[in-house]
Amino acid sequence: MAKVTGNILIIDDEKSIRKTLNEILSYEGFKIEEAGDGEEGLKMFADKTYDVVLCDIKMPKTDGIDFLVKAGEINADIPVIMISGHGTIETAVDAVKKGAYDYVAKPPDLNRLLITIRNAIDKNSLSRETKTLKRKINRVQEMIGESDVMKKIKETTDKVAPTEARVLITGENGVGKELVARWLHTKSKRAEQSLVEVNCAAIPSELIESELFGHEKGSFTSAIKQRIGKFELANGGTLFLDEVGDMSLSAQAKVLRALQEGKITRVGGDKEITIDVRVIAATNKNLLKEVEEKTFRLDLYHRLNVILIHVPSLNERREDVPLLIDTFLEDIAEDYGQAKKSIDKKAVEALQRHSWTGNIRELRNIVERLVILSGKVISETDITNYVLR
Numbered sequence: 001m002a003k004v005t006g007n008i009l010i011i012d013d014e015k016s017i018r019k020t021l022n023e024i025l026s027y028e029g030f031k032i033e034e035a036g037d038g039e040e041g042l043k044m045f046a047d048k049t050y051d052v053v054l055c056d057i058k059m060p061k062t063d064g065i066d067f068l069v070k071a072g073e074i075n076a077d078i079p080v081i082m083i084s085g086h087g088t089i090e091t092a093v094d095a096v097k098k099g100a101y102d103y104v105a106k107p108p109d110l111n112r113l114l115i116t117i118r119n120a121i122d123k124n125s126l127s128r129e130t131k132t133l134k135r136k137i138n139r140v141q142e143m144i145g146e147s148d149v150m151k152k153i154k155e156t157t158d159k160v161a162p163t164e165a166r167v168l169i170t171g172e173n174g175v176g177k178e179l180v181a182r183w184l185h186t187k188s189k190r191a192e193q194s195l196v197e198v199n200c201a202a203i204p205s206e207l208i209e210s211e212l213f214g215h216e217k218g219s220f221t222s223a224i225k226q227r228i229g230k231f232e233l234a235n236g237g238t239l240f241l242d243e244v245g246d247m248s249l250s251a252q253a254k255v256l257r258a259l260q261e262g263k264i265t266r267v268g269g270d271k272e273i274t275i276d277v278r279v280i281a282a283t284n285k286n287l288l289k290e291v292e293e294k295t296f297r298l299d300l301y302h303r304l305n306v307i308l309i310h311v312p313s314l315n316e317r318r319e320d321v322p323l324l325i326d327t328f329l330e331d332i333a334e335d336y337g338q339a340k341k342s343i344d345k346k347a348v349e350a351l352q353r354h355s356w357t358g359n360i361r362e363l364r365n366i367v368e369r370l371v372i373l374s375g376k377v378i379s380e381t382d383i384t385n386y387v388l389r
Helices: 015-027 038-047 064-074 089-097 110-138 148-160 177-186 208-213 249-261 287-292 298-304 318-336 345-353 359-373 380-386
Strands: 007-011 031-035 052-056 080-084 102-105 167-170 195-199 238-242 263-265 272-274 278-283 307-310
Touching: 007 015, 007 038, 015 031, 031 038, 038 052, 038 064, 052 064, 052 110, 064 080, 064 089, 080 089, 080 110, 089 102, 102 110, 148 177, 148 307, 167 177, 177 195, 177 238, 177 278, 208 249, 249 263, 249 298, 287 298, 318 345, 318 359, 345 380, 359 380
Parallel strands: 007 031, 007 052, 052 080, 080 102, 167 278, 167 307, 195 238, 238 278
Antiparallel strands: 263 272
C-alpha cells in the first residue's frame, strides 16, 4: 500500500500511548505532534491545521468529547478519530454523532488504525477539493467596496443589468472590469444562458476573426474542421469582449456588422447566421485616442458605448482596502482548507498606504503571500518583510 503523508495531532494523557503511536506513525511517513490533555490539544488545534487528530476520550481538564465539540466549532473539516480503552458501543455512537470520523478501541489494531487514518486523509482531501471547486463554480463574486465611487458603480450596474443595453467598461489592468461584466450578466435576463469571454489581447490578429465568428473546414491552412465562434456560442446569452481596444480593424468591421444586423458569417463561409447576443466590452485604453490614431473605429466605439462604466484604480479608493483584505483572507482560508488568519490594524494601514500599480489583482496576490509566509496574525513587520522589499 502506498504511503499517505500528513500532519497528525495525537492527544492522550498516557505518555506511553503517545510514544508508541508516534513511533509507528512516524515510521509510516506522518509528521506527529503530541498533546498531554484536551486543553493543550485544543490550543494546538486552534493554532495549526492538521490532516487528522487522534484523541483519547478519558482525559483530565478537557476530555475527548469536549475536545471534539470545541474542535468542530473551530474547523469541522479536520477528521478526529477517537481512541479509548474505556469505551462501549454507546460511547462510540455518541462520539460519531458529535462529529468523530471514527472510533478505535485501545489497544488499537495498528493495521486498522493506519487504514482509518489513510481513509480519513483521503476523504478530507477530496472533500476540500470538492468544496473549493463548487465554491469557485457557483460563487458569484460581489463587487466589494463601500466607497462613494463603488456605490455609484453598483447602483449603475443594478439599473443597467436587466436591460439589453451594451456596456463599455473602462479602467486600468487589475481593477475588476471582468467582475463588473460578470455582475451585469448575473443580474440580467440572460443569466440562465452562457457568459462567453474573449480576451482580444491574447489572440493573434490573424486568428481573432476565427475566434469570434468561427470558420468553415478548409477556409485556411490549419482549418481542418468546422469551428463555432464565440458569437454563436453566446447566442441567447452575453459576450464579453475583454481588451476590445486590441482588436484588429478587420475584426472590428465584422463586429460592427454583427451589432448592427444581428448576423454573422463564419470565415470561409457565405451563410448568414442570425444571433441574439448582448455585448459587454472592456478596455484599459483610451478608445477616443485610439480613434484619433486610426486604430479603432469611431462607429464601433459609439455602438459599444451605450452605457459607460469606469472602474477606478485601487489608489483612488483606498478606503475599500480593509474590506477587500478581509474578503481575500476569508476566500484564501476556504481555498486552503484552513482557519482564517487575522491581520492587525497597523498592517492594514500599511497596505492602505501602499501604491497599488496592479490594483485589486495585486492586493489579492499579496494577501495570499502574507497568508503563506506570516504567523497566526499578519503584522506590520510582515508587510515590511514580504511586501515593501
